[in-house]
Amino acid sequence: MNILYTSREQVQVYKFNLPAAIAIPLLAVFFQSFVSVHFFWLTIFDLPLLVTIFFAVSRRHPVAGLMTGGIIGMLQDSLTHLPIGVYGIAKTVVGYIGSSLGVKLDVENPGSRFLMTFAFYVLHQAIFFVIARGMVGQALVFRWGHLLVGAVANAFLAVPLFAILDRARSRS
Amino acid sequence: MDKIVGRHKNLSVLAAVLLLQIVLLAVQVKRPTDGGVSLIRVWTVGAITPFEKALVHASDWVGDGWRNYVYTRALRNENERLQDENIRLRMEQVRMIQDASQAERLQALLKFKQQYVADTVAAQVVGTSGSETSRLLYIDKGSNEGLEPDMAVITPAGVVGKVIRVFPATAQVLEINDQSSGIGAILEKSRLQGILKGTPSGETMLEYVMSDEKVEVGERVLTSGGDRIFPKGLPVGTVVKVNPGEDMFLNIRVKPSARLNGVEEVLVITKVDENQPEMMPDNPQRAADILAERLPSVPVKPPDVAPDGQGAAGAQAGQAGGAQNPAATGAAQKPNGQTVPEAKSGAASSTKPGAKPVKSSAEPDVSVNGRGVKHVSDLPDGTVAAKKAGQKPAPANTNSPPPR
Numbered sequence A: 001m002n003i004l005y006t007s008r009e010q011v012q013v014y015k016f017n018l019p020a021a022i023a024i025p026l027l028a029v030f031f032q033s034f035v036s037v038h039f040f041w042l043t044i045f046d047l048p049l050l051v052t053i054f055f056a057v058s059r060r061h062p063v064a065g066l067m068t069g070g071i072i073g074m075l076q077d078s079l080t081h082l083p084i085g086v087y088g089i090a091k092t093v094v095g096y097i098g099s100s101l102g103v104k105l106d107v108e109n110p111g112s113r114f115l116m117t118f119a120f121y122v123l124h125q126a127i128f129f130v131i132a133r134g135m136v137g138q139a140l141v142f143r144w145g146h147l148l149v150g151a152v153a154n155a156f157l158a159v160p161l162f163a164i165l166d167r168a169r170s171r172s
Numbered sequence B: 001m002d003k004i005v006g007r008h009k010n011l012s013v014l015a016a017v018l019l020l021q022i023v024l025l026a027v028q029v030k031r032p033t034d035g036g037v038s039l040i041r042v043w044t045v046g047a048i049t050p051f052e053k054a055l056v057h058a059s060d061w062v063g064d065g066w067r068n069y070v071y072t073r074a075l076r077n078e079n080e081r082l083q084d085e086n087i088r089l090r091m092e093q094v095r096m097i098q099d100a101s102q103a104e105r106l107q108a109l110l111k112f113k114q115q116y117v118a119d120t121v122a123a124q125v126v127g128t129s130g131s132e133t134s135r136l137l138y139i140d141k142g143s144n145e146g147l148e149p150d151m152a153v154i155t156p157a158g159v160v161g162k163v164i165r166v167f168p169a170t171a172q173v174l175e176i177n178d179q180s181s182g183i184g185a186i187l188e189k190s191r192l193q194g195i196l197k198g199t200p201s202g203e204t205m206l207e208y209v210m211s212d213e214k215v216e217v218g219e220r221v222l223t224s225g226g227d228r229i230f231p232k233g234l235p236v237g238t239v240v241k242v243n244p245g246e247d248m249f250l251n252i253r254v255k256p257s258a259r260l261n262g263v264e265e266v267l268v269i270t271k272v273d274e275n276q277p278e279m280m281p282d283n284p285q286r287a288a289d290i291l292a293e294r295l296p297s298v299p300v301k302p303p304d305v306a307p308d309g310q311g312a313a314g315a316q317a318g319q320a321g322g323a324q325n326p327a328a329t330g331a332a333q334k335p336n337g338q339t340v341p342e343a344k345s346g347a348a349s350s351t352k353p354g355a356k357p358v359k360s361s362a363e364p365d366v367s368v369n370g371r372g373v374k375h376v377s378d379l380p381d382g383t384v385a386a387k388k389a390g391q392k393p394a395p396a397n398t399n400s401p402p403p404r
Helices: A018-038 A040-044 A047-059 A062-078 A086-104 A110-134 A144-168 B002-007 B009-030 B039-070 B073-109 B287-294 B312-324 B384-388
Strands: A014-016 A169-171 B114-128 B136-139 B152-155 B158-166 B171-175 B182-187 B193-198 B204-207 B220-223 B235-244 B250-256 B265-275 B331-333 B339-341 B366-368 B373-375
Touching: A014 A018, A014 A047, A018 A040, A018 A047, A018 A062, A018 A144, A018 B039, A018 B114, A040 A144, A047 A062, A047 A086, A047 A110, A047 A144, A062 A086, A062 B009, A062 B039, A086 A110, A086 B009, A110 A144, A144 A169, B039 B073, B039 B114, B039 B136, B136 B158, B136 B265, B182 B235
Parallel strands: B158 B235
Antiparallel strands: A014 A169, B114 B136, B114 B265, B136 B171, B152 B158, B152 B265, B158 B171, B182 B193, B182 B220, B193 B204, B204 B250, B220 B235, B235 B250, B331 B339, B366 B373
16 A cells, blocks of 8 residues: 655554454444443444544545445444445445545544544434435434534544554554 | 546545445335345344343353352342232232132123233343434344244333344344334323334334323323234333324323333243133122131131020121122022022021021131132032131031021
8 A cells, every 4th residue: 555645744554454454343333232231321422433433544545444434334234223324324425534534634633533533423423314314214303412412422432442443553 | 437437436436335325225215124134134143142142141140140149138138028028919919819800700791802921031132223213122032932023022110112123043122212113002091092102312202192182191101902012001101291292183202111221131922812701700709708718717616596596696697698698698609600599509598497507707708719719609518618727617507596
């Protein structure tokens, strides 16, 4: 993979070994499903989305990012009773934009990670809402307050989670 | 075209992947798989749920070990509480038996069909969908245990949901507060029927109750049985808020009886029997009489008989017996519950010499066989209840004069 450049400095591209690339998304989906048995309020966190964002901005390759997002989203879809593809489409778009932005922005800084996650959460929920309501016919209600709380919560979780996941990557 | 695709390779891949998913989505929306399960679901559930099961069972094992072998103080307290509760429930059971037999007689008269929960499978919740827009549970039982789609899932507190997809060792349960869920419900007091549906925010609303009806906050909501999934009469929830709706229906918010968020163990109803109750023998027994038989009693003391054979005790016994026993009022009862005239039954009048012995009013009025309550007048004489109590049979009717 070619090292990409911005106008200011060299941008580092990271890679993940195969076990980590498979295990981390699966673990995210697993915890999302398991933890909410006992603590339903934890469903406000979207671990698969955070992992999608992390892989996308680390690899900085749009095709890899969108494929990762699509697969994670479809895994998440298959645990719901909704048609497969609702989360898939939303996370495909997030993966693509995340990897494209990763080339241009500094995504190693905790502050930028916070803001980036906040924005991606809102984008993800907006796409999900449009697909679920427009194509699947779900009678969803757009709740702004809930959306903002979710975005802030996920952004706060993203900072320490990304720091932990940083250990699983290696420089390309 | 090739140039454009080559120049915008990433964007082209994005468009292709999105198009593929949209087509996949459209196909699923157009032709929802009726009971079928797509392969990706099988794979994902097969990959995720074994770990969830292992983790749940391991945590249960540790928790049980702590509670059963280490922290026994709680067990002792619970044992005392359960003993008290056992006594209370046994007393209550006597009354309930009576009420149930009365209800059965009424249902038989009206030719109602009863629904019984004949068989259940206990299951443990091992996972959820992990999404707020899909309120699903995963349980650790599946088609291997006989589960099928559209089976009702309950807890002792109330209804949880229904099975929607079944895998070999797992099943998906759609909770009643999911927005795609709907169950037939009835208000306990007012008997108004409606459909209980979930909302996007996870609340449950009773819909299609006309706005001119009166619904009180606090009224219980039960299953109506109209959906052919949930047996009639299961607790669903309690009305917490009633508002007039925009159309001609009320907005009735219901708080579910079962704890939907955080439920850990459930029962899946695998078999529901529906039959018409048989006519029980007429002549209902009072709960107090059944209770009197079960409780220890003082042995019967032969009453003092007045010289003219009409002592006070005898008169009282005659009145009491007359109120409860058809034999004393000139009629005997057949085993099927019908009454026959005194002459046919052969039961002697209390005033006739040589009459057959009739029980004393101090004796228990009923004896309980294995199935239910049987009246003492079904017996050839009034001795069985006394024998059961370890007493000698009553020598003679206290109402009749001593033989000369």
